[in-house]
Amino acid sequence: MKNCFFFALAATLLVSCAPPRSITDEELLRFLWQNYPSDRLSFEQFRQYSRLKRAELDLTGDGQPEILAILTGLRPNTADVFILSLRENALSEMFYARKFGRYALDVEFHEKQDGVLLRWIARNGGSNIRTTDLNEEYIRCAADACDSLSYERYSWALSFASESESVTSVTITQPSSEGDILTLKQYSYQVGTTLSREICYDSAGVQFGISRIRPFTTLGPETHALYRWNDQSFELLSRRDARPELTISASAARHDSMFKRLLYALHDRWHQGNIDPNQIEQDFLRFFGLESPSAVPCGGETPLSLASGYAREIGVEVVVGGQGCRLQAWRQPDWRAIQMLDEIEIIGRFDFPCNPDTVRLDWNDLNGDGVPEASISSTQQFRETMHFFQISPAFTHLSELTGFLREPNFRGIEWEQRGERLLFYVGRPFWNQEDCHTSLSCYSSLEHAFDCYEWQPQESRFVPCPTP
Numbered sequence: 001m002k003n004c005f006f007f008a009l010a011a012t013l014l015v016s017c018a019p020p021r022s023i024t025d026e027e028l029l030r031f032l033w034q035n036y037p038s039d040r041l042s043f044e045q046f047r048q049y050s051r052l053k054r055a056e057l058d059l060t061g062d063g064q065p066e067i068l069a070i071l072t073g074l075r076p077n078t079a080d081v082f083i084l085s086l087r088e089n090a091l092s093e094m095f096y097a098r099k100f101g102r103y104a105l106d107v108e109f110h111e112k113q114d115g116v117l118l119r120w121i122a123r124n125g126g127s128n129i130r131t132t133d134l135n136e137e138y139i140r141c142a143a144d145a146c147d148s149l150s151y152e153r154y155s156w157a158l159s160f161a162s163e164s165e166s167v168t169s170v171t172i173t174q175p176s177s178e179g180d181i182l183t184l185k186q187y188s189y190q191v192g193t194t195l196s197r198e199i200c201y202d203s204a205g206v207q208f209g210i211s212r213i214r215p216f217t218t219l220g221p222e223t224h225a226l227y228r229w230n231d232q233s234f235e236l237l238s239r240r241d242a243r244p245e246l247t248i249s250a251s252a253a254r255h256d257s258m259f260k261r262l263l264y265a266l267h268d269r270w271h272q273g274n275i276d277p278n279q280i281e282q283d284f285l286r287f288f289g290l291e292s293p294s295a296v297p298c299g300g301e302t303p304l305s306l307a308s309g310y311a312r313e314i315g316v317e318v319v320v321g322g323q324g325c326r327l328q329a330w331r332q333p334d335w336r337a338i339q340m341l342d343e344i345e346i347i348g349r350f351d352f353p354c355n356p357d358t359v360r361l362d363w364n365d366l367n368g369d370g371v372p373e374a375s376i377s378s379t380q381q382f383r384e385t386m387h388f389f390q391i392s393p394a395f396t397h398l399s400e401l402t403g404f405l406r407e408p409n410f411r412g413i414e415w416e417q418r419g420e421r422l423l424f425y426v427g428r429p430f431w432n433q434e435d436c437h438t439s440l441s442c443y444s445s446l447e448h449a450f451d452c453y454e455w456q457p458q459e460s461r462f463v464p465c466p467t468p
Helices: 002-017 025-035 043-049 252-271 277-287 303-313 335-339
Strands: 051-057 066-072 078-087 090-100 104-112 115-126 129-141 146-159 162-173 181-201 207-219 222-229 234-243 246-248 317-320 326-329 360-364 373-380 383-390 396-404 413-418 421-427 450-456 461-464
Touching (some): 025 043, 025 051, 025 066, 025 090, 090 115, 146 181, 146 234, 181 234, 396 461
Antiparallel strands (some): 066 078, 181 222, 222 234, 383 396
């Protein structure tokens, strides 16, 4: 009797300590066919059309792997995502989601600490519109269930009248000193153009139309959200807006202000600020080929606002209507407006595309000789280009850097002084290839957003920073 009890106990221990039985792809497909919509397909048809991608990951921390499966091929541009547990040789659902794209879809997953990151890109659209959306879902699992945080990373939209892009940068931190709490920081940029037609009247009351391509830039709100993982789900603790949404418009007042600020900054640096502010509008009138303020009595706008607005938005425009209503501009960067003024001595010229809303003038001592060099940076779409100039003894264009916007301060290039070294951090592009909107393989690494460069005076060029 004792021997029977001993053998029974030993058999029980051997069964309980045995590793879980592995599930074959065919067994997994049969489980999915039996428990999820299969469009009335037979199992043979279901198996024939299915494309299965799977991985075994310990997502609950109990030493027993869960099965993560992505199933495609049954429906156009559709993916079913499963996380299944295997307990006592039986499969059970812990997480399920269906991702869909009208024209294209690509799905992948990445194992993270204490969880998994699901990423998918979808091409959608309808009549006269096309969109691309890249989304992420951070998933964590407990004993028998999973929960997730979803957010959009990138979107692109094109219609017959506008085009826009939006990028959301997300930072997930998990400070151990505060327990199992996650901080989700989100901010976004949206850059695009819209087509509009406006009606204007000249001094004689004759009506005419103006077509404008208006760029716009929107800095989305920056939000900080705290979540606690309570071993079953994500619990929202708090959410706050660190910065409200801001739209950088193409208003006349903003152009006027920008030109004056840049003009004053350059003149103050080079000529100790000897300029008559009353001459600014006359300078612009002469530059844009206008005779007097009364030459453009259209819509109540001033020559300065019209001229700077058109130069910023389309570069060239000719409007004719009635008597005395005339606006003429040329395809020249706005930078020339500053260099052609009579009151400023032209020490050099360098033309480059310029967005007046986001032009910056900075000074950095690149060569370490105590004489700072000028840097002019401008933002176009999601790129910031910084040009470096030597002012003395001769006006010389030294070099340039171009970085993609990767920070909430709307900068694509940052710099810091580290001892005697001046380091520049240049934002990496979001896409590895041009016009890539349907494949995740074209998306750049999210974990490494910047490249570091430093100036080498002896070689007169930027070189990558040494690896620490």
